[in-house]
Amino acid sequence: MPLLTPEHVLSPDIxxxxxxxxxxxxxxxxxxxxxxxxxxxxxxxxxxGLSLGQAVVFIDEPHIFNTxxxxxxxxxxxxxxxxxxxxxxxxxxxxSNDIFDIDTVISSFSPLLTPxxxxxxxxxxxxxxxxxxxxxxxxxxxxxxxxxxDDFVNEMNTFSVCxxxxxxxxxxxxxxxxxxxxxxxxxxxxxxxSFYENERLSPSIMHDTKQYETIENLHTQYSKLIDQLxxxxxxxxxxxxxxxxxxxxxxxxxxxxxxxxLSLIDIIQEKFxxxxxxxxxxxxxxVKLTTSKGNTVEVEMYSFPFLNEERTVEATITIARxxxxxxxxxxxxxxxxLAASNAHEIRNPLTAIKGFIELAKxxxxxxxxxxxxxxxxxxIELIAGELLVLGKPEQMTxxxxxxxxxxxHVCGLMKxxxxxxxxxxxxxxxHNLFVRCNKxxxxxxxxxxxKNAIESIEDEGNIKVHSYKDHNQVKIDVTDNGKxxxxxILKHVAEPFYTTKEKGSGIGLMVCYxxxxxxxxxxxxxxxxxxxxxxxxxxxxxxxxxCTSSGQH
Numbered sequence: 001m002p003l004l005t006p007e008h009v010l011s012p013d014i015x016x017x018x019x020x021x022x023x024x025x026x027x028x029x030x031x032x033x034x035x036x037x038x039x040x041x042x043x044x045x046x047x048x049g050l051s052l053g054q055a056v057v058f059i060d061e062p063h064i065f066n067t068x069x070x071x072x073x074x075x076x077x078x079x080x081x082x083x084x085x086x087x088x089x090x091x092x093x094x095x096s097n098d099i100f101d102i103d104t105v106i107s108s109f110s111p112l113l114t115p116x117x118x119x120x121x122x123x124x125x126x127x128x129x130x131x132x133x134x135x136x137x138x139x140x141x142x143x144x145x146x147x148x149x150d151d152f153v154n155e156m157n158t159f160s161v162c163x164x165x166x167x168x169x170x171x172x173x174x175x176x177x178x179x180x181x182x183x184x185x186x187x188x189x190x191x192x193x194s195f196y197e198n199e200r201l202s203p204s205i206m207h208d209t210k211q212y213e214t215i216e217n218l219h220t221q222y223s224k225l226i227d228q229l230x231x232x233x234x235x236x237x238x239x240x241x242x243x244x245x246x247x248x249x250x251x252x253x254x255x256x257x258x259x260x261x262l263s264l265i266d267i268i269q270e271k272f273x274x275x276x277x278x279x280x281x282x283x284x285x286x287v288k289l290t291t292s293k294g295n296t297v298e299v300e301m302y303s304f305p306f307l308n309e310e311r312t313v314e315a316t317i318t319i320a321r322x323x324x325x326x327x328x329x330x331x332x333x334x335x336x337x338l339a340a341s342n343a344h345e346i347r348n349p350l351t352a353i354k355g356f357i358e359l360a361k362x363x364x365x366x367x368x369x370x371x372x373x374x375x376x377x378x379x380i381e382l383i384a385g386e387l388l389v390l391g392k393p394e395q396m397t398x399x400x401x402x403x404x405x406x407x408x409h410v411c412g413l414m415k416x417x418x419x420x421x422x423x424x425x426x427x428x429x430x431h432n433l434f435v436r437c438n439k440x441x442x443x444x445x446x447x448x449x450x451k452n453a454i455e456s457i458e459d460e461g462n463i464k465v466h467s468y469k470d471h472n473q474v475k476i477d478v479t480d481n482g483k484x485x486x487x488x489i490l491k492h493v494a495e496p497f498y499t500t501k502e503k504g505s506g507i508g509l510m511v512c513y514x515x516x517x518x519x520x521x522x523x524x525x526x527x528x529x530x531x532x533x534x535x536x537x538x539x540x541x542x543x544x545x546x547c548t549s550s551g552q553h
Contacts, residue, residue, distance in 0.1 A: 029181035033166035037187035094130035171231035254292035422460035456482030484529040
């Protein structure tokens with residue numbers, strides 16, 4: 001299976017020399033795993049540009065640039081030549097307030113390049129893209145950014161390298177980015193991209209006979225790039241696996257020869273009677289693979305078409321990402337956020353308690369500190385209760401209970417806080433509404449909802465708790481006339497650690513959704529900014545016959 005033609009394979013130092021002609025813009029994706037080779041290739045890129053009298057723009061970290069300038073001077077470039085390089089710190093160039101902003105980045109290029117474009121000076125740019133893993137939808141932003149850069153390179157006729165750290169860039173995203181770059185580069189190899197989707201012809205890569213003889217003996221298999229990817233990769237032709245990298249053999253607990261000539265569908269546990277989901281859409285699917293030792297591995301798989309020179313599908317490349325690593329990373333991230341947010345939440349009431357005790361010891365406090373300390377202890381208990389809910393095992397004791405029993409108890413508990421904030425709690429209960437539930441957990445849900453409702457009312461206001469029957473369901477509305485929730489926040493209310501409160505932990509509503517789901521119920525929320533919010537809890541109604549046989553607890 002010819003994955004690429006030998007005449008398109010170069011080493012980076014040859015690709016960056018004067019034998020590279022820039023005819024209509026060149027866009028290169030560089031994924032590096034070797035810091036020393038990265039410096040070597042960046043130096044080659046810059047020195048070639050300086051030798052050709054081209055304008056050079058270099059975007060990376062200051063210490064990288066300092067090392068490269070030292071090497072350039074060692075190569076014989078004078079201070080004036082080195083000073084002509086336009087350098088920018090990547091942390092400042094790619095981000096604003098630690099946020100990757102595509103429009104700002106693209107617009108920043110134009111002022112740098114305009115003077116040279118006006119004088120007709122060829123331009124080459126090198127950018128080590130800032131990786132903002134914690135930014136929302138960052139992967140999608142990177143794909144959009146590289147699409148825009150490809151258009152920019154075409155328009156400005158620049159010779160541009162977009163560099164990424166191979167330890168940061170997921171293999172699936174790398175395959176996507178290959179669609180928007182004419183050339184793909186590793187630390188040791190430079191090849192034309194068979195994934196490139198733009199109809200624009202790539203610039204020619206020319207080299208003399210001597211250079212060709214030098215690189216002809218190099219390893220020209222496309223697998224050299226694939227093998228550097230940390231994720232398992234399967235290359236299939238006509239439905240049959242033709243090549244796998246080392247990460248794939250490790251995942252599948254077997255040797256290379258045990259996988260080739262198999263069908264990728266054969267190692268997937270699920271059966272797909274209709275369309276094969278591993279098509280060329282690039283959309284991820286979650287499947288279970290069976291290893292040669294009979295073990296089950298959960299993976300997320302992406303498939304991409306490999307195009308030949310006639311731009312028809314030559315093969316399919318499939319990336320598999322172990323979900324254990326992904327879920328483990330997400331779990332660790334959640335634990336760290338949970339620890340940080342709740343350490344802050346618990347420290348505040350403890351500080352207040354400690355302060356009142358010290359003042360009481362000195363005899364300089366003339367008020368009832370016990371009620372104040374009691375409220376602070378209740379606050380700690382509430383936080384501890386939320387943590388226990390998240391940490392408790394799935395099994396829980398369920399009893400048949402009249403829902404109003406729980407609602408009256410919670411309204412009584414929250415009455416003092418409500419009156420302190422000049423909020424009136426109104427009760428409107430329909431009788432004989434029985435549910436199967438864990439009493440303590442439902443109490444936790446309604447305490448959280450009432451607490452949020454009270455805090456949403458800035459001055460004085462009202463909260464109505466209304467229970468009623470709706471067909472075979474029990475519904476409970478908690479309605480306030482507070483400031484409401486804007487639409488852009490409303491869709492995030494169930495997400496962990498998402499909060500707009502200065503002192504909020506961001507887990508209260510997540511706990512509510514979690515507990516109601518365990519009770520086979522649902523939570524819906526409606527809100528109008530400036531008018532108020534209604535949370536509606538829906539739970540299965542228990543019939544009177546079942547209540548009689550079960551009894552009330």
